[in-house]
Amino acid sequence: MLTGDNERTADSIGWEIGIDKVYAELLPEDKLEVIRQLQQQYPSVAMVGDGINDAPALAQASVGIAMGTAGSDVALETADVVLMADRLEKLEYAIRLGRRSERIVKQNIIFALSFIVILLIANFTGNMTLPLGVLGHEGSTVLVILSGLRLLKD
Numbered sequence: 001m002l003t004g005d006n007e008r009t010a011d012s013i014g015w016e017i018g019i020d021k022v023y024a025e026l027l028p029e030d031k032l033e034v035i036r037q038l039q040q041q042y043p044s045v046a047m048v049g050d051g052i053n054d055a056p057a058l059a060q061a062s063v064g065i066a067m068g069t070a071g072s073d074v075a076l077e078t079a080d081v082v083l084m085a086d087r088l089e090k091l092e093y094a095i096r097l098g099r100r101s102e103r104i105v106k107q108n109i110i111f112a113l114s115f116i117v118i119l120l121i122a123n124f125t126g127n128m129t130l131p132l133g134v135l136g137h138e139g140s141t142v143l144v145i146l147s148g149l150r151l152l153k154d
Contacts, residue, residue, distance in 0.1 A: 031057040108144045115140040
C-alpha cells in the first residue's frame with residue numbers, strides 16, 4: 001500500500017485489510033520510485049489511486065486503476081482502468097470479464113474465419129450456389145453475434 005498518510009494510520013489500515021507491505025508518508029515522486037522498484041522485482045505491477053498525487057505512479061504502473069467518483073481528473077485521465085463505483089472488489093470482476101471477453105472473441109474469430117474458408121472451398125469446387133453461400137455467411141454472422149452475447153451472462 002502506498003499512501004501519503006502518516007505511518008500509524010497507514011499501518012492500521014493496512015493491517016485491517018490484510019496488506020503485508022505498507023509505504024507511508026509518500027510524496028508523488030516517492031510513490032513513483034516505489035512502483036519502479038516493484039517493477040524490477042515483478043513482471044506486472046498494478047497501482048490503484050484516486051488523487052492527483054497518484055497520477056505519476058498510475059502512469060508508471062503496468063496497469064493504473066483509478067477510483068472514478070472520488071478520483072481527480074488527472075488520475076482518471078492517467079489510469080488504464082476506471083472503477084466508476086469506487087468499489088475495489090469490482091476489479092476482480094473486471095479482470096474475469098476481460099479474460100472471458102478475450103477468450104470469446106478469439107473463439108468467434110476462429111469460427112468465422114473457418115466458416116469463410118469452408119464457404120470458399122465449396123465455392124471453388126462448384127458445390128456452392130450464390131444463395132446458399134449468402135445464407136451460410138449471414139448465418140455464421142448471426143452465430144458469432146449470439147456467441148458474443150454469452151458475455152451478458154453473469
